[in-house]
Amino acid sequence: MNNIFVYIEMEGGKVADVSLELLTKGRELATKLGVKLEAVVLGHKLADIATELAKYGADTVWTADDELFVPFRTLPHTAVLCGLIEQEKPQIALFGATPVGRDFAPRVSSALHSGLTADCTQLEIGDHKDPKTGKEYKDLLYQIRPAFGGNIIATIVNPDHRPQMATVREGVMRKEYAAKPGAGEVKPIDWKKFVKDTDLVVKIIDRQIEERKIDIKGASILVAGGYGMGSKENFKLVHELADVLGGEVGASRAAVDAGFTEHARQVGQTGVTVRPKLYIACGISGQIQHTAGMDQSSMVISINNDPEAPINKIADYAILGDVNEIIPKMIKYYKQNSK
Amino acid sequence: MAKQVPDTRNVGKDAMTPEGTVNRAALPAIFNPEDLNALEAALRLKDRVEGSTVHILTMGPQRAADIIRDAMFRGADGGYLLSGREFAGSDTLATSYALSCALKKIAPDVIFAGRQAIDGDTAQVGPQVAEKLGLPQVTYAEEIVEVKEKSLVIKRRLEHGTEVVECPIPAVVTVNASAAECRPRNAKRVMKYKFALAGSEIAAAPESPAAQRAAAKEYLQIVEWAAADVNPDPEQLGLTGSPTKVKKIENVVFAAKEAKKFTAADEDINSLMVELIASHTLG
Structure with a gap:
């Protein structure tokens, strides 16, 4: 129990790079902690997704498969993530610092009162001693990020609240197949018990998405x-x-x-x-x-x-x-x- | 909602100490840039909806009243300053909680905020406030396309495109830098509101002419609330109410590494290009 969650973001039917990068990092952290790495996917027509995610080390793939989840809307996504987190009680939950992750991860953290560190550039496991109470904590997630306009590097911990939540930008972590693939066991999320009618009040009227044209990441x-x-x-x-x-x-x-x-x-x-x-x-x-x-x-x-x-x-x-x-x-x- | 922030974008030479760390005192305090975009969005809505008003809510020390005055110079009707040591050490969640307590008391129809503040770049407070108030949110707003009786139609700027949504109000709307720039200060409004003062500013020098003028005229009074005024659960405020704790802060000291130096002289650039081609760095 108390596994690691990675939210898998779908981009035009494909898994976003940042999610695979987070799985790679999540695999490393899960192995260190001796827990399972669990991917959480909300989307539509997700049939073959577990195979791909398993290659990056996912032991479990939670899926909510319905057209309701495409395109992304804040409230249904928030409701499902909050419901599943309360049900499964992961110790860590990671999100891409994409427009989607930065839109709804703060809401999830607010609803769960769990805290959230944005745009981490490093994630590590380490111990912590509270300087005031002297209380010791083992195996916390060190959430490391530049702050104050980048003039300082802060290490943030989340001693008493779970899950420890962080977002990471695309391209910051490496994306690699796991040395040993995960089981990729598919578990459907019983999402209907989490999403209420009031979560559907925002209507998408129009959407114009351009293909990614500029790719500075791949340039040598x-x-x-x-x-x-x-x-x-x-x-x-x-x-x-x-x-x-x-x-x-x-x-x-x-x-x-x-x-x-x-x-x-x-x-x-x-x-x-x-x-x-x-x-x-x-x-x-x-x-x-x-x-x-x-x-x-x-x-x-x-x-x-x-x-x-x-x-x-x-x-x-x-x-x-x-x-x-x-x-x-x-x-x-x-x-x-x-x- | 707006925030006064240190101007981290203009970290000039004097803002860095000889050790390569930041000299905070050298950074001016400014109106967070995207909060100005949010203010403009609110003022445009006010222009379209007769009888509506725009107020600024900010949390910070007494000097944060400066941005409320600035907003009044640009068209806001007034503001609320949430101030007190109970709020010190707040992370984004404790900040959102405090702001949401104040907003419950103010009960606006639309809550605008900048997408993010330049001193943290987290973009968390808008969505976290929306969740605490149980309101829907529209992030990355660029333009209010249509104002309906019980909803707004809003164009959002996404990474690779745009989206138009209809959102019922009350709602939280976070505004992108790509939205319309804020209108400038209006000279008449500057004359009218330059003596607007927050409660603690009046209390600091009650005999001064400025304080007496502000005390006599309601439109010159910036509402100032301490924690007790917004009925919070003290456990959720400040450092106690912040799930995230700063374990360690490292000042960034740029690692000294000797770069090979060149000037703009032709022979220098020529020899650099020769070297790069020879090393196959350039094809």
């Missing part, structure tokens, strides 16, 4: 622009360099907030986590909320006019000067030398 070379590019016009230089080098374009949050480029390109804690072979940071100062999303790049080149910019501390090559002067030179000398 990423050229990222920051606020230091100065303008949307200058940001085109980032695209030019990426085109010439055969890479993709990324951006810092400040550049996205300033409207230089779209959010799908944002790298960092509140964007995408990337691990390219080469990361070129153009006019990015390198606050930790940005570097948290790219510091596992194999090689980092920074271009910045501030020698003290934090990005230079993690860079392998630091070019000091004006990005708008340097990028065209990089293009020029790349073309000259690569022939």
